[in-house]
Amino acid sequence: MRVAEHAGDGDLDTVLGKAVALLRAFGPEDRLLPLAELVRRTGLPKGTVHRVAGDLVHHRLLEKTDHGYRLAGGLFELGMRAATERTLLEVAMPFLQDLYERTHETVHLGVRDGTEVVYVAKIGGHRQARSPSRTGGRMPMHCTAIGKVLLAHTKPAVRAAVLSGPLPRRTPHTVVAPGLLEQQLGRALETGLAFEREESTPGLLCVAAPVLDTDGASALAAISVTGPVGRFRPEAHQNAVRAAATALASTLARRPGGL
Amino acid sequence: MRVAEHAGDGDLDTVLGKAVALLRAFGPEDRLLPLAELVRRTGLPKGTVHRVAGDLVHHRLLEKTDHGYRLAGGLFELGMRAATERTLLEVAMPFLQDLYERTHETVHLGVRDGTEVVYVAKIGGHRQARSPSRTGGRMPMHCTAIGKVLLAHTKPAVRAAVLSGPLPRRTPHTVVAPGLLEQQLGRALETGLAFEREESTPGLLCVAAPVLDTDGASALAAISVTGPVGRFRPEAHQNAVRAAATALASTLARRPGGL
């Protein structure tokens, strides 16, 4: 039973709040959702859902088929205009490509939003390991390499917030002890690298490096390489990841107006 | 002077219409837009723009900075959940990567929407030619290889609509005679390939192939490789492009529920 993500602290009293609730009722893996399911997920009255969905269809944010609604291409187009993500993606693409060619493992670019990682890009080939990450998707920071490196290179308040909050266990390897995580973050800060050893997903290893801002201390983004246990050795790629992140950072630094 | 894209035939009488007008006031290259510019582009009263923008900020669809508003990451995240684009991107990625590695030129994945191409992916490296295409962006079909191949493999009504409408000249090489374009489309249909020779952008050449649907006739999408005049020879890559498109088509055909 999936309930729509908070449209914005429950304000289903406004048209916009309802529309956003409807859009956010679609999960990352959903294809078509019938009207009745949208009603269940939003808790809005049927007539309202029907009307707002119809309006969203009119505005090309939803698409209606015989079997239900789905998020429309107009939303994809709008989403790809988000200035920060768009720019980062465009500038980072060549570096991500190089890294992919060098490793032939899954390459990720991510940013921090609040206390989570948001993936801006995911590049993989035919032999990519099955990873639950998704462009535009989110993961916790404490159990992902990319998240740890972002956490290590961000404001202490954010770090404290994550360390003092729950560190949900996702696998038997997840580090759930704040002390242990803090040590990992310290090491990430020293070395400019973080590793992930089946902490978020069984069978997956990862190494990540920060894309530093012009202050040289905080991370704008991070780049990682992920591969499967057995074949993948994170240490073997750490220099390539670090080089890519450093090169991207310096390219971004040279841009007028920054990100 | 840029006016916001039609929110949906001018319905600025509704909250949703206004919100969408505001979001679509941001162009593909815009970074920050101050409130006054949003007022100018939408034609909405200042107080209304201020209020709706504030609501959109609240819902993480816009972001407010000292110097103006920009489309927010929440919109990027929503956009990346669009089912059709998301699926296509995910399934196509390995094929696009292979093609990039083989050519080291810019690789595009596009779909048809109405009488335009919408780019779903753009993959390029450090030496990529300067191309105006953009993920989530649109181009006319008549002067792009990817557009021509989509046009050749779609319903005759669409083809007729494009051929009977204006074929705007974008470069001295743009084909603006319907008869000539029709011949190119015929050839694209026979050969399963279309070429672009500086028709959309001076200095750019391109070859594209359709990703056919299970009916073997209509195109779900198309893949292209683009490079600069002088270095790039489209004919040299035509087999690789066709192979990638064919492989992708067959992978999509094997998916339960299709796209």
Place this chain on the structure above:
DNA sequence: ACCGGGCGTTCCACTCAGCGGTACGCTGTG
């Protein structure tokens, strides 16, 4: 075959969310 549950669509009297003109303080420029 019949029944009931669930689906999607439509309607309309009512109401409060949304509206935008106005006022104000601030900033930058000539």
Place this chain on the structure above:
DNA sequence: CACAGCGTACCGCTGAGTGGAACGCCCGGT
């Protein structure tokens, strides 16, 4: 200094939006 332009806040008014109810259709179970 004056003025234009900016962004923010306010509030009486009203019509856009509401959602309960009704209806027809479909499907699965007995």
